[in-house]
Each structure stands twice: as C-alpha cells, then as structure tokens.
Amino acid sequence: xxxxxxxxxxxxxxxxxxxxxxxxxxxxxxxxxxxxxxxxxxxxxxxxxxxxxxxxxxxxxxxxxxxxxxxxxxxxxxxxxxxxxxxxxxxxxxxxxxxxxxxxxxxxxxxxxxxxxxxxxxxxxxxxxxxxxxxxxxxxxxxxxxxxxxxxxxxxxxxxxxxxxxxxxxxxxxxxxxxxxxxxxxxxxxxxxxxxxxxxxxxxxxxxxxxxxxxxxxxxxxxxxxxxxxxxxxxxxxxxxxxxxxxxxxxxxxxxxxxxxxxxxxxxxxxxxxxxxxxxxxxxxxxxxxxxxxxxxxxxxxxxxxxxxxxxxxxxxxxxxxxxxxxxxxxxxxxxxxxxxxxxxxxxxxxxxxxxxxxxxxxxxxxxxxxxxxxxxxxxxxxxxxxxxxxxxxxxxxxxxxxxxxxxxxxxxxxxxxxxxxxxxxxxxxxxxxx
Numbered sequence: 001x002x003x004x005x006x007x008x009x010x011x012x013x014x015x016x017x018x019x020x021x022x023x024x025x026x027x028x029x030x031x032x033x034x035x036x037x038x039x040x041x042x043x044x045x046x047x048x049x050x051x052x053x054x055x056x057x058x059x060x061x062x063x064x065x066x067x068x069x070x071x072x073x074x075x076x077x078x079x080x081x082x083x084x085x086x087x088x089x090x091x092x093x094x095x096x097x098x099x100x101x102x103x104x105x106x107x108x109x110x111x112x113x114x115x116x117x118x119x120x121x122x123x124x125x126x127x128x129x130x131x132x133x134x135x136x137x138x139x140x141x142x143x144x145x146x147x148x149x150x151x152x153x154x155x156x157x158x159x160x161x162x163x164x165x166x167x168x169x170x171x172x173x174x175x176x177x178x179x180x181x182x183x184x185x186x187x188x189x190x191x192x193x194x195x196x197x198x199x200x201x202x203x204x205x206x207x208x209x210x211x212x213x214x215x216x217x218x219x220x221x222x223x224x225x226x227x228x229x230x231x232x233x234x235x236x237x238x239x240x241x242x243x244x245x246x247x248x249x250x251x252x253x254x255x256x257x258x259x260x261x262x263x264x265x266x267x268x269x270x271x272x273x274x275x276x277x278x279x280x281x282x283x284x285x286x287x288x289x290x291x292x293x294x295x296x297x298x299x300x301x302x303x304x305x306x307x308x309x310x311x312x313x314x315x316x317x318x319x320x321x322x323x324x325x326x327x328x329x330x331x332x333x334x335x336x337x338x339x340x341x342x343x344x345x346x347x348x349x350x351x352x353x354x355x356x357x358x359x360x361x362x363x364x365x366x367x368x369x370x371x372x373x374x375x376x377x378x379x380x381x382x383x384x385x386x387x388x389x390x391x392x393x394x395x396x397x398x399x400x401x402x403x404x405x406x407x408x409x410x411x412x413x414x415x416x417x418x419x420x421x422x423x424x425x426x427x428x429x430x431x432x433x434x435x
Contacts, residue, residue, distance in 0.1 A: 010262040010311065011330050012217060012285055016209045019254035024207050026123040027059060028080065030066040032111035034131035034164075036102040037071070041132075044165040045098045048130045051162065051194040052093060055128075058202045059083035064123070066114045067092050070107030071100035080118040104131065104173075105145055112152045119156060124292075126158040126206060129177065132165045149180040156293065158251075160205060162197065163187040179234070182211065182251045204256035210289040211302070212249040215260060216242045223282040228263040228345070230334050242288060245304055252289070261334050263345075281310035320357075325365050332358050333373060340380070344400045355381060405430040 031052055039045040056065060060083060067078035067089075078092035111127045119125055149159055159181025161174040171187065178185035184205045188194040197205070214237055219227055241247040252258065288306040320328065335354050338346040355377050362374040408427050 008264045008266060009331055010217075010264055010283065011327050012215065012260045012262065014213075014215065014252070014258050014287060016204070016252045016254050016256045019203055019207050019209065021060065024124075024203070024254070026120075027063040027083075027206060028066075028115065028118045028120065028123045028125040029055075029059075029064065029206075030068065030080075030111045030115040030118075030125075030127045032074075032107040032127060032129045032131075033067065033069045033077075033096065034102060034104070034107065034129075035069045035071050035096050035098050036100055037098055038102065038132055039164070040098040042165050044132060045096060047164055047188060047191070047194060048162075049093050049096065050191060051130065051164075051188060051198055053090070054194060055198045055202070056083060056086065056089055058199060064118055065089055066111075066118070068107060068111045068114060069096055070103055070110070071098075072103055074103065074106040074110040076110060076114060080114065102131070104129075105148075107131075108145065108148065108177075112148075112157060115152075115157050116155070121156075124158075124207065125156060126160060126183065127152075127181070128160045128162065129174070130162045130164060131174070132163065146176060146180045149177055153181050157181075158208065159183045161185045165189060182208075184253070203254040205253055207254040208251055208292040209254050210252040211292050212245065212247075213252050213258075213287070213289040214242055214249045215258075216286040216288075217260075217262060218284045218286070219264070220280075220282045223267055225265045225267050227265070230261045230263065231337070232260065242286070243306075245290065251292075259330050261330060281312045283311040285309050285311060325361060325370070328357070328361055329370055329373060332361065336373070336377060336380070344403075351377075351381065401430070402434055405434050 033045075033048055033052075035045060039048070052067075059065070063083040064080045065078070065083050066080040067076070069075055069077050077096070078089065081088055083089075108127070108129065111129070115125055115127055153159065159177060160183040161178040161181075163171055163174045163185070164187075171185075175185045186197040186201075186205065188197050216239065235250060237247060237249055250258075286306065286308045288304070291303040291305075293302050320331070323331075332354065335346065335349070336358075339349070339351060339354070355374075358370075358374040358377045362370040364370075405427070408423065408430060412423065412427060
C-alpha cells in the first residue's frame, strides 16, 4: 500500500505486563450514568446497565462501587458500596429510566465528589462515564470540562469513558475526556462489544501499570531518508520533551498493547535501486514511563524508568504475504483508516486489494479480530463509499500540493541542498503555483 521502491513499514509494539486478580490493588469505581432522553434510542440505557453488571461481575470483596445518574441534573443513586453487595447494586441499577436533557458536567462533578469520599492511597480510584456523549445542558464547553477532569486526575482519580449507541454518538467529546483523565475511551453498541470491552479487556482498562508513557524512535539517516508516523496526531510529543517528565503522555494498563506504524523511505544506493543497508541497526526505540501515581502522592516521589532497543534489517525484505498475521492485521487496519480519512497517501491505492487481503487473513487465521476487520471492509464497500473516498476536491488537492511544497522547503533548509538544481527548479515551480 502506498508502495514504491525503497519504502518499508515498521511496526513498533509494546505490551504491559499482566497483573493477576490477587496481585492488583483494590478498585474504587464510580459510575456516571447518562439517563437522558437520547439514551432511550436503541435501548442504550439497558446496554449500559448490562455493561455495569458485567463489570461488577469481575470485581471481588474489598472493591467499591458507587453510582451517579444524570440527565438535566445529577443525583447519587448508590453511595460507595462493597462490590460483594450485588443485590444492593442491582436494586439501584434496575429502576433507572431515560428522560430529559444531558448535563454531562453535573454528572461528572457529582461522580468526582462521590469518588473523593472513598479516595484511598492503597486503592485505585476511577470514574467511569457511560454515555452517548451528546452534552446539551449545563457547561458544554470541552475545554472547561477538560480542566475539571485534569484537576481530579492530579488528585489521584482516573477517568474512563464508554460510548454507547450509533447515529448521534459523540466520540470526540468522550475521547478527549478520557485523554485528560489518563484513561481509556471505549465503545459498545451491542452485548458482544460490551463483553469484549469490559470482561476481556478488564485489567488493561482498569489496572494502570505505567503513567506518562513516551515512545521515541530515532532512525539512522544514512539508511532512512524520511519517515511518516501513521495516526497519533493528538498524542505527539516533541523530541526535546522526551525526558521532560513534566510533559503529559499516555497511560498503559495491565496487558494493554500499543502499536505504532512508521512508513519509511529508505536510502537507495547511488548506482542501483537496491536499499543502502548498513551492518548495524537502522532504528533505536526508546521507552520512558513513570510508575502509576497514587492518590495524594507527590509527583517527585514517582519512580521513572527508561529502556531502549535497536532494530536491524533482519526480516525487512520478506514480502507482505510472508509477514506474521499480527503484522498484516496492523497494516490492513491502518490502510482502512487511511481510506476512511481520505488520506492523500492512499490516493493511488486500491480498496479492492484491501478487501482481498483482509478476507484472505480472516480465512487463514479464523480469529475474531481478523474476521471483524474483514467484515468492516465489506460493510464499508456496501455503503458505496470506496468509489468516492478519494474523489478529492480542488481544495484537498491544493492542500496536498502546499504540504509537498513545505516538505521540499524544509528538506532544502535542513540539508542545504541548494546545489541540487533539479530540486531547486521544482521548488520554484511549486512556489509559483502556490503563489
């Protein structure tokens, strides 16, 4: 995909260690439940109740659960209660019904107040917001709500968000809240998705093992001409801030996996089209993280760890078909995202090739993730979008041209390539066209 001679795709993956149920800290979970009128659509509130029942089923004696419901206003439904009191929790959940507007700020505020009553340095405290994310009452300003979330995170309370339903679901609102709360943003639209998000990913979503995790990949300029990181636009950290522990970064839960993909334009030999590969590594991956910050713990008391690893060219020349199933699934998922976001980097790629490759992977592996990816591609094709995805407007094309112009300008400034007359002529042509 997007391929020409000298281009490779590097997958960098990290995974958090697993933590068993008897090794983890006690959990103190406060649920903020959207019971507004929009939660009636598609039985969303009933799906939320089902999700909470599943989650409580993963808890044990010593864990605490609190419930807050909100629509026009917020109300406490259940004070912090031991998770072993299943009957009390069910009695509080069962009568909830959808009605009224959506005051997400009030729901979050009361949930945090309830969480603060049970804040314990020896336990892990987290608020979980379950909503379709459509806030239309109270303070709806994202930045204002984000500030409150950040303030409570500094006090030791994490925030997870779970989006529910289709159509008017506001994933941007929920994703930003989880980002500021150092938590996970998940999405459920049926019982199977709820089970996958809450039961199968329980420890990864609720048991933090590392905070402010930063990944830095440094490439050997004698082997890698240029690179592109796919995605992570709102997670970018400046190179100079890699060791600045005051700069916020992402969190990793137990067993949680993170994958980053780099598209690489490799250096090609002067008299051949073969890659110019050195004897040593062509990339160094550095990983830096903090131990999870406990409630009321001073930031300077938090332990910081840094490790690194090198990447060599072993296996880099194998074909896509010879690569591992996990690698291929990562690449195919990213390619679907490139199509859906109308990426200029996918303008010469074929959606039918993507369909063929995902179907082949699902047949070979037979696992749920591969089958779901193949189904997503089929569903996207059925919408009639592929033929239009890259039917780009004049403004889109002009922006692409301008980005190419800026990239060439940076290359000339950084590498002092003024003597390269061919590039210089092309740059001047770009300047005239952009002017």
